[in-house]
Amino acid sequence: xLQQSFDLAxxxxxxxxxxxDAAFEKALADVAPxxxxxxxxxxxxxxxxxxxxxxxxxxxxVHAAAKRLKQGATDILVLGTGGSSLGGxxxxxxxxxxxxxxxxxxxxxxxxxxxxxxxxxxxxxLADLPFATTKCVAISKSGGTGETLLQSIAVITAMRxxxxxxxxxxxxxxxxxxxxxxxxxxxxxxxxxxxxxxxLEHHTDxxxxxxxxxxxxxxxxxxxxxxxxxxxxxxxxAVAPVLAGKSVRETPAAIGAALHLAAMRSGKNIAVLMxxxxxxxxxxxxxxxxxxESLGKDGQGTQPVGALGPVDQHSQQQLYLxxxxxxxxxxxxxGAKGKGPKIDAGLAGKIGQDDFAGKxxxxxxxxxxxxxxxxxxxxxxxxxxxxTDHIDETVHGELLMHFMLETILTGYAMGVDPFDxxxxxxxxxxxxRYLAEGRS
Numbered sequence: 199x200l201q202q203s204f205d206l207a208x209x210x211x212x213x214x215x216x217x218x219d220a221a222f223e224k225a226l227a228d229v230a231p232x233x234x235x236x237x238x239x240x241x242x243x244x245x246x247x248x249x250x251x252x253x254x255x256x257x258x259x260v261h262a263a264a265k266r267l268k269q270g271a272t273d274i275l276v277l278g279t280g281g282s283s284l285g286g287x288x289x290x291x292x293x294x295x296x297x298x299x300x301x302x303x304x305x306x307x308x309x310x311x312x313x314x315x316x317x318x319x320x321x322x323x324l325a326d327l328p329f330a331t332t333k334c335v336a337i338s339k340s341g342g343t344g345e346t347l348l349q350s351i352a353v354i355t356a357m358r359x360x361x362x363x364x365x366x367x368x369x370x371x372x373x374x375x376x377x378x379x380x381x382x383x384x385x386x387x388x389x390x391x392x393x394x395x396x397x398l399e400h401h402t403d404x405x406x407x408x409x410x411x412x413x414x415x416x417x418x419x420x421x422x423x424x425x426x427x428x429x430x431x432x433x434x435x436a437v438a439p440v441l442a443g444k445s446v447r448e449t450p451a452a453i454g455a456a457l458h459l460a461a462m463r464s465g466k467n468i469a470v471l472m473x474x475x476x477x478x479x480x481x482x483x484x485x486x487x488x489x490x491e492s493l494g495k496d497g498q499g500t501q502p503v504g505a506l507g508p509v510d511q512h513s514q515q516q517l518y519l520x521x522x523x524x525x526x527x528x529x530x531x532x533g534a535k536g537k538g539p540k541i542d543a544g545l546a547g548k549i550g551q552d553d554f555a556g557k558x559x560x561x562x563x564x565x566x567x568x569x570x571x572x573x574x575x576x577x578x579x580x581x582x583x584x585x586t587d588h589i590d591e592t593v594h595g596e597l598l599m600h601f602m603l604e605t606i607l608t609g610y611a612m613g614v615d616p617f618d619x620x621x622x623x624x625x626x627x628x629x630x631r632y633l634a635e636g637r638s
Contacts, residue, residue: 215578232610262422281406368393432595451603
């Protein structure tokens with residue numbers, strides 16, 4: 199169960215570095231119309247994201263595509279960028295993807311998310327992949343994402359060079375994109391369908407950064423053996439208060455939106471998300487895109503920053519505590535107490551720490567998380583805490599949906615559209631033009 203506590207975010211608890219209580223009360227009132235708007239969209243079904251958790255019709259095709267990808271595969275290459283990749287990555291961490299120290303021990307198939315274009319990285323990957331046992335997923339909502347298209351072309355070229363026929367290449371690809379529109383070129387389908395590549399249809403009304411619980415995120419998750427039904431069930435917990443018409447104070451995502459809104463109005467222009475679990479590290483990268491791309495508009499928004507505990511207590515804590523009080527912190531703790539290797543009494547004595555004897559690594563991590571929160575408060579830093587006893591698909595689904603709802607409600611209350619990204623589109627168009635012109 200996910201629990202949110204926010205007393206230590208307020209000035210009345212932490213001093214003048216906290217969010218003024220009056221500002222929070224005003225923000226709660228201002229989020230109420232935003233929550234009513236969201237409830238209206240749930241009622242008229244104009245925002246499909248709200249009913250996604252209860253949908254199951256799209257899951258059998260995901261399972262079928264995942265089975266096809268896994269069959270005979272040692273490696274699965276996920277081609278895409280931004281929301282088409284970050285959501286899948288944060289889910290994949292539940293299966294040890296991208297976790298320092300243990301990711302290379304994960305069982306086959308090995309999943310590679312190629313979300314950033316770097317010529318050296320991609321060249322090495324294509325040189326080392328065993329194409330006879332490599333499958334590929336190409337994801338682009340519009341079908342025109344330059345990175346996905348060029349990644350796909352490069353893989354096709356490498357597979358041909360490795361001696362695979364076009365039919366064999368088609369057997370190794372899975373597409374995921376919106377349906378083609380009559381009379382309009384759909385680049386990804388135009389590239390892959392002649393090879394016989396099957397496609398899953400990207401939900402037309404759910405944008406990339408909100409697509410983690412659609413087939414975009416669920417297909418890699420299913421290929422890794424994760425319980426995608428449980429992910430949806432967890433998301434249903436987060437959206438339930440909205441669907442039930444609960445008040446702002448009864449809706450955790452609305453409370454979170456009010457905290458962020460009050461923090462912005464109080465001069466806190468940086469929002470920090472700091473989980474205390476390796477399996478939530480990439481959640482921060484997914485959230486950073488969600489927050490920045492949804493709310494950075496019309497001269498408004500706050501800078502999202504991802505941190506990871508306890509390691510960033512060593513790398514960022516000095517600034518957080520002794521620097522400017524311009525940050526709103528969200529610390530996410532997990533029930534680590536009693537878990538992990540036990541500390542040998544004799545060895546603890548040798549380092550002068552007899553009190554450590556019999557404790558576990560998890561005991562230390564749990565203590566560090568609480569200590570960090572209390573230290574924030576004692577130093578006048580505004581901090582909210584999320585806590586969960588464990589991490590699994592249900593909890594992860596609830597977290598993801600909470601942050602999406604919190605972002606949408608914050609955007610509505612700010613008066614910005616949390617679903618568009620005009621500045622990003624401008625840069626994409628320029629990049630394609632410069633590529634064609636050979637500019638650098």
